[in-house]
Amino acid sequence: MRTILMPVSEILRIKMNNKALTTSNLIFSYNRSITFGFPDIDCAPGNHCIIMGPSGCGKTTFLHLIAGLLKPDSGEVIIQGIDTVRLHSGEADRFRGKNIGIIYQKPHFIQWLTAFENLQIARYLNNLATENEDINHLLRSLNLEDKAKSKPSQMSQGELQRLSIARAVINKPALILADEPTSSLDDKNCTEALNLLKRQAEELQASLVIATHDKRLLDHFPNRIFL
Numbered sequence: 179m180r181t182i183l184m185p186v187s188e189i190l191r192i193k194m195n196n197k198a199l200t201t202s203n204l205i206f207s208y209n210r211s212i213t214f215g216f217p218d219i220d221c222a223p224g225n226h227c228i229i230m231g232p233s234g235c236g237k238t239t240f241l242h243l244i245a246g247l248l249k250p251d252s253g254e255v256i257i258q259g260i261d262t263v264r265l266h267s268g269e270a271d272r273f274r275g276k277n278i279g280i281i282y283q284k285p286h287f288i289q290w291l292t293a294f295e296n297l298q299i300a301r302y303l304n305n306l307a308t309e310n311e312d313i314n315h316l317l318r319s320l321n322l323e324d325k326a327k328s329k330p331s332q333m334s335q336g337e338l339q340r341l342s343i344a345r346a347v348i349n350k351p352a353l354i355l356a357d358e359p360t361s362s363l364d365d366k367n368c369t370e371a372l373n374l375l376k377r378q379a380e381e382l383q384a385s386l387v388i389a390t391h392d393k394r395l396l397d398h399f400p401n402r403i404f405l
């Protein structure tokens with residue numbers, strides 16, 4: 179019989195649970211004057227949850243800690259059984275690219291590329307083959323088919339929001355994080371963006387975490403965390 183020895187660091191990193199995302203005892207400070215202590219999250223695969231709170235309470239900070247874009251002073255973020263806080267920066271970037279789709283508060287796209295090319299490059303940067311038919315399918319399902327050749331500057335706010343959703347799901351992540359995905363949209367576009375986001379998450383069986391102060395979303399999410 180062959181025994182496989184696993185480095186201690188690897189054993190520490192792998193937490194055996196079947197949750198898509200759990201956080202515990204997260205503490206973070208930008209500087210010593212403000213310290214944030216965040217409530218624990220427990221989100222099963224395919225579940226949706228919402229982080230609510232007023233402007234400035236730390237919602238973006240919390241999402242960035244979950245995404246591994248910021249390192250906490252202490253605490254754990256377990257995604258797909260991996261304690262991502264312990265990953266080194268290169269590993270964390272690779273993990274994020276493979277497992278997490280992020281919709282940022284301010285959508286930023288490469289301005290000289292078209293909508294289609296912005297999605298292509300998101301796959302390319304994660305060493306994934308650029309399957310043009312997958313991209314076309316996604317653009318169709320987000321009602322952006324006729325914008326495939328448009329540059330971001332030629333698209334409306336609602337269209338850019340839908341393109342952000344497309345970019346977040348193009349690599350088929352297990353976890354989708356969305357920062358204020360609807361707050362700048364009118365009621366019609368808000369409902370449309372929310373439904374698209376939920377439908378995309380359901381198609382991928384991905385967990386969805388939305389951070390927002392948009393109270394219109396509250397009724398859609400029984401799993402709520404208030405900051």
Ligand SMILES: Nc1ncnc2c1ncn2[C@@H]1O[C@H](COP(=O)(O)OP(=O)(O)OP(=O)(O)O)[C@@H](O)[C@H]1O
Nearest residue numbers: 208209231232233234235236237238239240283391
């Ligand atoms: N890079 C930074 N350096 C220092 N302080 C920061 C930094 N980024 C954010 N902050 C501060 O941390 C606090 C929380 O910011 P954060 O963006 O997480 O809040 P938020 O709840 O997402 O706000 P909003 O709803 O307005 O987007 C704010 O007081 C903000 O000024």
